[in-house]
Structure formats: C-alpha cells, structure tokens
Amino acid sequence: MDRIENSPKGGKxxxxxxxxxxxxxxxxxxxxxxxxxxxxxxxxxxxxxxxxSEGAMGIILNRPAGSIDFPELLVQLDIIDDEDQIKxxxxxxxxxxxxxxxxxxGRGFVLHSSDFFIKDATLPIDEGVCLTATxxxxxxxxxxxxxxxxxxxxxxxxWAPGQLExxxxxxxxxxxxxxxxxxFGRNVEDKYERALQKLxxxxxxxxxxxxxx
Numbered sequence: 001m002d003r004i005e006n007s008p009k010g011g012k013x014x015x016x017x018x019x020x021x022x023x024x025x026x027x028x029x030x031x032x033x034x035x036x037x038x039x040x041x042x043x044x045x046x047x048x049x050x051x052x053s054e055g056a057m058g059i060i061l062n063r064p065a066g067s068i069d070f071p072e073l074l075v076q077l078d079i080i081d082d083e084d085q086i087k088x089x090x091x092x093x094x095x096x097x098x099x100x101x102x103x104x105x106g107r108g109f110v111l112h113s114s115d116f117f118i119k120d121a122t123l124p125i126d127e128g129v130c131l132t133a134t135x136x137x138x139x140x141x142x143x144x145x146x147x148x149x150x151x152x153x154x155x156x157x158x159w160a161p162g163q164l165e166x167x168x169x170x171x172x173x174x175x176x177x178x179x180x181x182x183x184f185g186r187n188v189e190d191k192y193e194r195a196l197q198k199l200x201x202x203x204x205x206x207x208x209x210x211x212x213x
Contacts, residue, residue, distance in 0.1 A: 024051035024052065024056070025048045025051050025056070025175060026048055026049070026050060026051045026056075026125055026126060027047075027048065027125050027126025027127075027129065027177075027178060028047075028048050028175050028176065028177060028178060029045055029046065029047055029048070029061075029175060029176050029177070029178045029182060029195055030044075030045070030046040030048060030058065030173045030174070030175055031044075031045055031046075031173065031174045031175070031176065031192070031195045031196060031199075032044045032045075032046075032172070032173060032192075033171055033172055033173060033174060033206075034206065035170060035171055035172055036167075036172050036173075040101070040102050040157075041060075041157070043062075043192045044060050044061075044062060044063065044157075044192070045060070045061045045062045045182065045191050045192055045195045046058040046059065046060050046061065046101075046157055047059050047061055047111060047129075047178055047183055049109075049111070049123070049125050049131050049156070050123070050125070050131075053161065054161065055158065055159065055160055055161050056158065056159065056164070057101075057103070057156045057157065057158045058101070058156065058157045058158070059098070059100040059101065059109060059111055059131075059151075059153045059156055059157070060098060060099060060100050060101050060153070060157055061098065061151070061182065061183060061188070061191055062098075062188045062189075062191040062192055063098055063099040063100075063188075064096060064097070064098060064099070064188055065096075065097040065098055065099050065154055066099075068097045068154070069096075069097060070092060070093070070095040070096070070097055070152060071085040071088055071092070071093060072085075073097060073108075073138075073152070074088075074092075074138060074142050077135065077138065079135065079138055079139055079142055080142055088142060089141075089142075089143075089144035091141070091144070091146075091150075092141050092142055092144070092146075094186065095141070095150060095151070095152060096151065096152075096186055096188065097152050097153075097154065098151060098152065098153040098154070098188070099153070099154055099155060100153025100154055100155045100156045100157065101153075101155045101156040101157030101158065102155060102157065103155055103156050103157065103158050104155050104156060105154055105155035106154070106155075107133065107154070107155065108133065108138070108152055108153070108154055109131060109132075109133045109152070109153045109154075109155075109156055110131070110132050110133065110137050110138070110141075110150055110151070110152050110153075111129065111130075111131055111150065111151045111153065111183060111184075112129075112130055112131075112132065112137070112146070112147035112149060112150040112151070113128060113129065113130070113147045113148045113149040113150070113180075113184070114127075114128050114129065114130050114147075115147050115148050116130070116132075116137065116140065116146055116147035116148075116150075117130065118132055118134065118136055118137065121133075121134045121136065121137075122137075126178070128180070129178070129183065130147075137150075138152075149180060149183075149184040150184070151183065151184055174196075174199060174201075176195065176198050176199050179198075181194075182194060182195055182198070
C-alpha cells in the first residue's frame with residue numbers, strides 16, 4: 001500500500017466507497033479499518049492532500065515520530081543554532097513531528113492553516129488547509145512568523161491508480177470530512193477514536209465485530 005487513487009466522496013458518510021466514478025477525496029480523512037494489518041497503516045487517520053486520476057498522496061496524522069522533536073530537527077537542518085532552542089516561540093517548541101507515511105521519509109511536509117502562503121511552494125488543498133514542503137516555512141515557524149496551525153510530517157502515504165478503490169471495496173477504509181482539531185490537534189493518541197466517533201462509530205464495537213469476523 002504505498003500509494004492512492006479515485007475514491008469518490010459520494011455515498012453514505014462513513015460507508016466504504018469505491019468504483020470508477022465520483023469525485024476525488026482531496027481534503028477528506030481516510031480512517032483505517034481493522035482489516036488493514038500493515039503496521040504502517042493500522043489504526044491510522046490520513047489527511048488526503050492531493051488526489052487525481054494519476055494517483056494521490058496523504059499525510060498520516062496520528063503517528064508521532066518518536067524521539068524526534070521539532071526544535072532538534074531545526075538544529076539538524078541548520079535553521080537555528082543549538083543554543084537558540086530555548087528562544088523558540090511556544091508554538092514552535094510544542095509542535096509535534098509526525099511520521100507522515102513510508103514514502104520519502106527523509107523529507108518534511110508541513111500541513112498548515114491558510115493564513116500562511118509561499119508563492120510557487122504552497123499547495124492549497126481545501127478550505128483553510130495548505131501543504132508546504134520547503135525549508136522557508138520551517139524558518140518562518142522558528143521566528144514566530146509561521147501559520148497559526150501547523151503539523152510537520154516526515155514522509156507521506158501514497159497509493160497507485162486503482163489501488164485505493166480495491167482497498168475500499170475490501171472494507172479497508174472509511175472516509176469523512178476533516179476538521180481542524182483532527183488535523184492539527186496535539187492530542188494525537190485519540191485521533192483514531194475521535195475520527196470514528198465523527199461517523200457515529202464506537203471503537204469498542206468495531207473491535208468486537210472485527211474479532212468475530
């Protein structure tokens with residue numbers, strides 16, 4: 001599963017969708033179902049950043065990057081000096097680093113609110129959400145001049161044309177509209193459960209059903 005494709009927005013909210021027709025899922029969330037056992041994607045919530053007939057890419061929102069924190073990353077990238085870590089704005093100091101997916105894991109992608117824009121570098125995705133993958137946005141955040149809301153992800157998730165439809169038809173994914181808290185909220189541990197609740201699905205019931213499948 002390293003890539004995305006035509007997943008229509010149509011159909012019942014929260015119902016797995018598939019097929020060749022329909023619109024694309026830009027700006028929507030994908031929620032992994034229990035049948036997805038690949039540890040890279042199990043219980044993941046993914047924000048779809050780009051989606052077309054040629055494929056798509058998304059950012060996993062609920063996989064912290066472990067021991068890597070944002071201030072240390074800024075030092076590694078020579079954006080700030082080691083001693084400047086203590087001078088960072090509170091938002092920059094607290095910003096979490098996510099594992100965005102298994103593709104290009106050495107590259108950083110910043111999902112952020114639309115109050116920040118770099119010409120020829122920022123991709124508007126949906127109302128209020130953009131993606132920027134240049135060092136300039138990290139420099140702006142370090143100076144306190146970045147977007148109001150932001151999430152840094154290392155790598156991204158992607159699917160080849162037709163692959164996501166197959167996974168959806170096999171009940172691999174649900175989808176729902178995104179909201180700012182699910183994208184940018186810092187309490188990442190319960191994002192999966194909250195995304196399911198947004199669709200009226202109880203995690204305990206889902207787990208029980210999967211256990212009896």
